[in-house]
Amino acid sequence: MTQQNEMEIIFDSQSVNEGFARLTVAAFVAQLNPTLDEIEDIRTAVSEAVTNAIIHGYEKEPGKVQVSCRLEENRVHIRVEDHGQGIADVEQAKQPFYTTRPELERSGMGFAFMEAFMDEVEVESALEKGTCVTMHKQIGQAVGSVQS
Numbered sequence: 001m002t003q004q005n006e007m008e009i010i011f012d013s014q015s016v017n018e019g020f021a022r023l024t025v026a027a028f029v030a031q032l033n034p035t036l037d038e039i040e041d042i043r044t045a046v047s048e049a050v051t052n053a054i055i056h057g058y059e060k061e062p063g064k065v066q067v068s069c070r071l072e073e074n075r076v077h078i079r080v081e082d083h084g085q086g087i088a089d090v091e092q093a094k095q096p097f098y099t100t101r102p103e104l105e106r107s108g109m110g111f112a113f114m115e116a117f118m119d120e121v122e123v124e125s126a127l128e129k130g131t132c133v134t135m136h137k138q139i140g141q142a143v144g145s146v147q148s
Contacts, residue, residue, distance in 0.1 A: 008066065008068040009067050014062070015054055021047075023043075041117035044113060045078070048113045050065060051110065052110045052131075053133075063084055064082070066080070076136070079132060079133070081131070081133075085128060085130075088127060094111040
């Protein structure tokens with residue numbers, strides 16, 4: 001039998017909610033007994049995805065950010081979605097140091113961090129419809145891989 005569990009949260013696109021999202025996902029994933037490094041990787045990736053949704057997705061007016069998380073066996077699937085302005089060129093946006101908001105002194109490393117800390121990152125976006133970032137991570141790759 002496959003162990004599976006899901007959760008979903010929706011919150012206002014306010015920067016104060018980024019920490020809430022990061023902690024909520026970390027607490028939910030804790031049931032898989034991840035290492036501290038795995039939890040920190042997930043927290044960082046979620047933080048970057050949610051911050052992007054808030055800052056870039058809803059640049060003109062506030063909206064909602066949806067974060068969902070699904071656990072299957074020892075794998076976590078996280079989706080961060082907004083219904084904001086969307087990304088004109090996803091491949092360009094994924095380039096390190098690229099930013100559409102240089103006045104905010106952001107580093108432009110959000111997608112690079114997500115890709116570095118998660119096993120897979122998928123980005124779907126449509127102008128004026130929003131962006132969906134889906135991230136996947138295997139838990140327990142480094143520890144417990146030897147079977148006795």
